[in-house]
Every structure is written in C-alpha cells, then in structure tokens.
Amino acid sequence: MRIKLTSIYVDDQAKALSFYTDVLGFAKKSDFGNGPYRWLTVASPEEPNGTELQLALNNNPAAKAYQQAMFQQNQPAAMFFTDDVKGDYERIKARGAEFTMPPKDVTGSTIAMLNDTCGNLIQLTQLARY
Numbered sequence: 001m002r003i004k005l006t007s008i009y010v011d012d013q014a015k016a017l018s019f020y021t022d023v024l025g026f027a028k029k030s031d032f033g034n035g036p037y038r039w040l041t042v043a044s045p046e047e048p049n050g051t052e053l054q055l056a057l058n059n060n061p062a063a064k065a066y067q068q069a070m071f072q073q074n075q076p077a078a079m080f081f082t083d084d085v086k087g088d089y090e091r092i093k094a095r096g097a098e099f100t101m102p103p104k105d106v107t108g109s110t111i112a113m114l115n116d117t118c119g120n121l122i123q124l125t126q127l128a129r130y
Helices: 013-023 061-072 085-094
Strands: 005-010 027-034 037-043 052-057 078-081 098-106 109-115 121-127
Touching: 005 013, 005 061, 013 027, 013 037, 013 052, 085 098, 085 109, 085 121
Parallel strands: 005 052, 078 121
Antiparallel strands: 027 037, 037 052, 098 109, 109 121
16 A cells, blocks of 8 residues: 555645745646646656645635644644755745745754645655764
C-alpha cells in the first residue's frame, strides 16, 4: 500500500495553481473539468510520478469552517519536506511568498511556515541529520 494522492482545500483554484507552481515550484500534473467541477493536481518536479497534491476547491461549508479554524490556530494544512529549508525559504520568499515564521530550529528539525494565499498555512520541514 502507498499514498499516491492527498488533497488540500483552496478558496481559488487558479490562484492556487499559480502559487503552487510559480512560487513553490511544483509542476502541474492533472487539470481537467467536468461542468463546474475541476480536478487539479500538482507534483514535485523531483518526483513527477510520486505523490500528487490535489488543489480542491473548498465549496463545502464544513470543510471551510475546518480550514479557517486551522488557519486561525496557526496549524499547517500540509507539510513539505526539503533538504535545504533555509535555501528554499530564501528562494520562495524572493518569489513573493509571505512567511509567517522564518526557519526555526525545533526538536529534530528546522521548520518554516508560509501562507499559500488560498486559505492555508504550509510548513516546510528539514529533518535534522544526526
């Protein structure tokens, strides 16, 4: 068994696609519609056939309440792992990302937090090497 797809709710799919590709550097994987429904995924260019992230339109009242509560509590909706959190912080910040927390050493890792402009906080994580 393996994880092939996970989803994140966004308030605007076009804006999310721009952020996740142009700012974070992911690649668009799938993008097709059926009436008002749009299936949109991105993947890491480092693993183009790896796990996909669905950028799902948040038009569900219960999901929207959850998304807003998580944001207000400063909880990340997703965590992305990197080998160079400080380098990625500088690269992503230069592309216009708003970080709510610059790289910070915590137990076993270095983390940073940013606003994806679509209703979510995203955590970048670099595991400590012992």
